[in-house]
Amino acid sequence: MDKTRLYPLRFEPIYQYRLWGGRRLASLLSVPLPGDGPIGEAWVLSDRTDHQSQIANGPLKGQTIGQVMKQFPESLMGKLSSRFTRFPLLLKFLDAHEMLSVQVHPSDAHPDLIPAGDTAKTEAWVVVEAEKGSQIYAGLKSSTTPGSLSESLKDGTIAERLVSISPKSGDAVFIPAGTVHTLGNDVVVFEVQQNSDVTYRLYDWGHIDSVTKELRPLQVDQALACIDFGSGNSGLVTPRVETTGPVERERLFDCAAFLLWRVRGQAQFTVGAIAEPHVLVGIEGSGRIMHDGTPYAVGKGDVWLLPAEVGVCAFEPSGEATMLEIAIP
Ligand SMILES: [Zn+2]
Numbered sequence: 001m002d003k004t005r006l007y008p009l010r011f012e013p014i015y016q017y018r019l020w021g022g023r024r025l026a027s028l029l030s031v032p033l034p035g036d037g038p039i040g041e042a043w044v045l046s047d048r049t050d051h052q053s054q055i056a057n058g059p060l061k062g063q064t065i066g067q068v069m070k071q072f073p074e075s076l077m078g079k080l081s082s083r084f085t086r087f088p089l090l091l092k093f094l095d096a097h098e099m100l101s102v103q104v105h106p107s108d109a110h111p112d113l114i115p116a117g118d119t120a121k122t123e124a125w126v127v128v129e130a131e132k133g134s135q136i137y138a139g140l141k142s143s144t145t146p147g148s149l150s151e152s153l154k155d156g157t158i159a160e161r162l163v164s165i166s167p168k169s170g171d172a173v174f175i176p177a178g179t180v181h182t183l184g185n186d187v188v189v190f191e192v193q194q195n196s197d198v199t200y201r202l203y204d205w206g207h208i209d210s211v212t213k214e215l216r217p218l219q220v221d222q223a224l225a226c227i228d229f230g231s232g233n234s235g236l237v238t239p240r241v242e243t244t245g246p247v248e249r250e251r252l253f254d255c256a257a258f259l260l261w262r263v264r265g266q267a268q269f270t271v272g273a274i275a276e277p278h279v280l281v282g283i284e285g286s287g288r289i290m291h292d293g294t295p296y297a298v299g300k301g302d303v304w305l306l307p308a309e310v311g312v313c314a315f316e317p318s319g320e321a322t323m324l325e326i327a328i329p
Pocket of ligand 1: 103105123181
């Protein structure tokens, strides 16, 4: 029997080149960005076969999330251990300097459009930074039909068919699978999503990839097939305030794939839960997680996985801090 006890786990970010990316993640994450090209995504917790997050602290340093999932399923996942063989959420920060492609991810209603071994993908964003001209599109205007959408792709007027949001820092945007969406013009978001990499591109604004010198491929037929034309619950979310003191706790997302709260304040509060894993994300300010008498520092952009075995911990802010806490239903 391996008696290793799990502890709060921090992971090395995996930076990804994207033609639409920028360099803003340099000021958000403590690990320096590679090179000087555009970095669009930092995968901060990923149990993808091709991109495995590596533990950055403690005795398990250097091991991957996949190895820990395999070696310590109960300690890590608690009561969820029988349901998941890989960690079910993929967490990222996105720096969308330019517009991403207009895209859609399939829902479980379209198993034929989900490659073997992958899942549907519902995702959600919490806006970290936005500029005056920043843009989020989430969902189709209600008058849009498959016919009018196809027309707009041909004449380049698709933006007129999309629900437009002018994002500001702190906004919460829900993108259930089947929702047409994109974002860009200098917006930075934290993204929580199902652990899936299935994306169908509808439109790409004529972007030429500076590496391949080519237009990126579109998958219009598959994209049109997965769009939920009746989807009504995408877009800006009104946070549900659960407590106002001693810290403010708001529930931003509550869906079948994830729950996400924002906690803000200066007083000590608890994080984690008994017999299930939680994730804590530093958004503003700093503080520390106390576990077994040991402090684990949480700064802006830091992501900590609290294994089920760790349970409930105290979080001590140093001054005013804003954290996100994520659970798996
Ligand atoms: Zn997406």
